[in-house]
Amino acid sequence: MKTKMMVLMLISFFVCPIGSHAAYIIHLKTGGRFVTPQYWEDKGGMITFFVMGGTMGIEKNTVKSIEKSRFDDDQPRPSEEATLKSAPSASEAASKPEAPPKKVDLKAYQDRMAQLKIELNKTLARIKKADERKDARAKDEAMEENRRISDEMWKMTDELEKNNVKLPSDWWGGIGQETP
Numbered sequence: 001m002k003t004k005m006m007v008l009m010l011i012s013f014f015v016c017p018i019g020s021h022a023a024y025i026i027h028l029k030t031g032g033r034f035v036t037p038q039y040w041e042d043k044g045g046m047i048t049f050f051v052m053g054g055t056m057g058i059e060k061n062t063v064k065s066i067e068k069s070r071f072d073d074d075q076p077r078p079s080e081e082a083t084l085k086s087a088p089s090a091s092e093a094a095s096k097p098e099a100p101p102k103k104v105d106l107k108a109y110q111d112r113m114a115q116l117k118i119e120l121n122k123t124l125a126r127i128k129k130a131d132e133r134k135d136a137r138a139k140d141e142a143m144e145e146n147r148r149i150s151d152e153m154w155k156m157t158d159e160l161e162k163n164n165v166k167l168p169s170d171w172w173g174g175i176g177q178e179t180p
Contacts, residue, residue: 024049027064031147033154034058035069104163109156110171116156117174120149124176 026034026049034056039049046057047066123146130139160167 023069024066025069026058026066028058028062029064030062031151039066104160104165106160106165106168109160109165110168113153113156113171116149116153120146120153120175121177123149 023037024035024039026036026039026047028034034049034051036049036051039047041047041060042057045060047060047063048055048057050056123142126142127139127146130136130142157167157171
């Protein structure tokens, strides 16, 4: 049951368009991330947030931190008390020297991202097939590969953002589509 929930969370994470006008990044202890325009904590210890087509809830103890994203700095936080761990304050951020942005070949990043999307969609299909066959070992291997690809995608995204590169509108598009 726990594995099915993880797969559903992982798939919903990649199927949802994440990035255009989001205001918060929910970092999970497992290394995953959700980007959402709004979140809140309910009385049952769940963090609930908007995803495409509705809302999703995760247990508070699975959340590492919630930070205001760089996508939409003008939006106020819905509730300061709901913040589990906020991003560094402006004075803390100012005290850390940042490397100057470097010239970035966006086309090379887009090409690599396109390759990673294909690989990721193949791993999602492998996870689905392994789950149907009840092959736990194959499913674990596919999920591990899925995490590796996802990490690379996020590292590329973070690097572009660090260099003040505006992400193309289709940056996250095409994830979660069936690949033979």
